[in-house]
Amino acid sequence: MDNxxxxxxxxxxxxxxxxxxxxxxxxxNEIKLAAHFGVSRTPVREAFHKLSTxxxxxxxxxxGVFVRHPGAVELLSMFEYMAEMEAACGRLAAARISDTALQxxxxxxxxxxxxxxxxxxxxxxxxNERFHRIIYSQAGNPFxxxxxxxxxxxxxxxxxxxxQLRGRLxxxxxxxxxxxxxxxxxxxxxxAALLRDHVAVQGEKFHHLLAGLKTxxx
Amino acid sequence: MDNxxxxxxxxxxxxxxxxxxxxxxxxxNEIKLAAHFGVSRTPVREAFHKLSTxxxxxxxxxxGVFVRHPGAVELLSMFEYMAEMEAACGRLAAARISDTALQxxxxxxxxxxxxxxxxxxxxxxxxNERFHRIIYSQAGNPFxxxxxxxxxxxxxxxxxxxxQLRGRLxxxxxxxxxxxxxxxxxxxxxxAALLRDHVAVQGEKFHHLLAGLKTxxx
DNA sequence: AGTTTAGAGATTGTATACAATTTTGTTGAC
DNA sequence: GTCAACAAAATTGTATACAATCTCTAAACT
Numbered sequence: 001m002d003n004x005x006x007x008x009x010x011x012x013x014x015x016x017x018x019x020x021x022x023x024x025x026x027x028x029n030e031i032k033l034a035a036h037f038g039v040s041r042t043p044v045r046e047a048f049h050k051l052s053t054x055x056x057x058x059x060x061x062x063x064g065v066f067v068r069h070p071g072a073v074e075l076l077s078m079f080e081y082m083a084e085m086e087a088a089c090g091r092l093a094a095a096r097i098s099d100t101a102l103q104x105x106x107x108x109x110x111x112x113x114x115x116x117x118x119x120x121x122x123x124x125x126x127x128n129e130r131f132h133r134i135i136y137s138q139a140g141n142p143f144x145x146x147x148x149x150x151x152x153x154x155x156x157x158x159x160x161x162x163x164q165l166r167g168r169l170x171x172x173x174x175x176x177x178x179x180x181x182x183x184x185x186x187x188x189x190x191x192a193a194l195l196r197d198h199v200a201v202q203g204e205k206f207h208h209l210l211a212g213l214k215t216x217x218x
Numbered sequence: 219m220d221n222x223x224x225x226x227x228x229x230x231x232x233x234x235x236x237x238x239x240x241x242x243x244x245x246x247n248e249i250k251l252a253a254h255f256g257v258s259r260t261p262v263r264e265a266f267h268k269l270s271t272x273x274x275x276x277x278x279x280x281x282g283v284f285v286r287h288p289g290a291v292e293l294l295s296m297f298e299y300m301a302e303m304e305a306a307c308g309r310l311a312a313a314r315i316s317d318t319a320l321q322x323x324x325x326x327x328x329x330x331x332x333x334x335x336x337x338x339x340x341x342x343x344x345x346n347e348r349f350h351r352i353i354y355s356q357a358g359n360p361f362x363x364x365x366x367x368x369x370x371x372x373x374x375x376x377x378x379x380x381x382q383l384r385g386r387l388x389x390x391x392x393x394x395x396x397x398x399x400x401x402x403x404x405x406x407x408x409x410a411a412l413l414r415d416h417v418a419v420q421g422e423k424f425h426h427l428l429a430g431l432k433t434x435x436x
Numbered sequence: 437a438g439t440t441t442a443g444a445g446a447t448t449g450t451a452t453a454c455a456a457t458t459t460t461g462t463t464g465a466c
Numbered sequence: 467g468t469c470a471a472c473a474a475a476a477t478t479g480t481a482t483a484c485a486a487t488c489t490c491t492a493a494a495c496t
Contacts, residue, residue: 004279004479030448040481045448049264053271061222062448062487074360081361084306091302142292143299147365222449248478258451263478280457280478
């Protein structure tokens with residue numbers, strides 16, 4: 001799949017950034033990174049481009065590339081955007097979703113229910129992501145799907161945090177059930193509204209979490 | 219701004235592709251293009267990355283980059299996606315738009331009206347784009363704005379065609395007026411619905427246009 | 437002291453050279 | 467005649483060399 005060194009380096013760098021090995025605003029040194037990966041500057045530069053389009057770093061001409069960790073306001077914007085995209089996916093999917101996909105959503109929800117009962121966050125998180133991806137796919141719009149997947153990936157670590165808030169698992173689960181019901185009825189407006197709120201709540205929960213952290217930190 | 223050769227080359231290539239100097243599926247030859255632009259392969263490759271993220275070309279590892287002209291189904295998907303994005307922008311803008319921005323929208327519409335009266339497509343098209351960009355901006359979400367601007371740019375030539383259909387100018391104009399009214403009232407749902415239809419109609423009109431061309435061509 | 441400027445060092449952008457892989461064209465067997 | 471195997475050419479990916487620009491320091495000047 002990624003025969004090119006540049007791609008593996010991009011993936012590795014992405015992980016390094018996501019796991020917090022770089023602080024916001026840090027400049028990524030081409031030469032040092034090239035040495036670190038045991039390659040020349042060329043593939044490192046190619047990797048930078050990929051990260052740049054993914055929004056993980058900012059490239060300033062003749063200056064270098066700088067890692068961009070989203071701050072509070074940026075994260076809230078992302079969640080807001082995500083809510084609108086999911087709503088759009090839901091609206092389109094309501095008219096297009098196949099019976100087999102509906103069954104898959106049901107099956108996913110059943111697994112989620114068991115995970116909720118056990119308090120298995122990791123499992124729930126995994127199936128939750130699957131649930132949403134089915135809807136993206138059933139929207140039947142490749143461009144929308146590509147963008148929403150990109151954002152889902154970017155928000156992944158933060159969605160994870162938010163899920164661990166007290167009572168959020170059960171709440172999220174209940175919302176999923178309603179969404180499937182509306183999809184089954186083909187009620188586009190309702191599906192859109194449900195999904196928008198479902199994701200918007202994630203943003204709010206995350207906001208609370210953030211506010212809590214801030215009061216502790218400072 | 220773009221001190222780098224690579225950026226100017228990307229812009230030039232973009233124009234060459236948009237003006238139809240390459241057919242769908244054509245491979246872009248690094249060496250020949252480098253010679254054509256009087257540079258080495260390196261900046262050409264960098265330009266390829268930019269075009270790739272813009273969705274103008276597809277990059278296949280160890281094979282090369284191939285120009286991708288959107289076909290009928292892809293264009294309709296893009297218009298559909300655009301409709302959803304504009305709706306999202308409208309929804310957010312309804313709650314956030316400033317008075318000065320509302321005045322700007324009014325002013326833009328007045329210019330549009332004069333353009334409609336004169337049948338000045340070029341002028342209308344220009345101000346129309348401005349109209350929408352004001353809404354994108356007033357949505358107050360940088361990520362949404364960036365994506366919708368990217369798509370607006372990509373759909374530009376096709377929106378232009380669609381505008382020249384009989385009666386479309388006046389119809390579009392009337393829709394603009396309604397949108398401003400709903401924005402002024404702050405009615406998010408209505409703004410979203412109006413904008414969604416406003417853009418969806420563009421897709422439909424374009425579809426008609428396309429169908430007409432096809433029957434002529436084959 | 438603070439500001440300006442010259443210059444060295446560091447870093448990005450581009451050119452060229454080389455390696456690895458794919459594509460193409462030819463030959464040979466069936 | 468078709469297909470397979472192999473060799474040659476072409477092309478992409480990577481490494482290295484060079485050029486252009488930026489940064490930072492330190493000395494000179496007001």
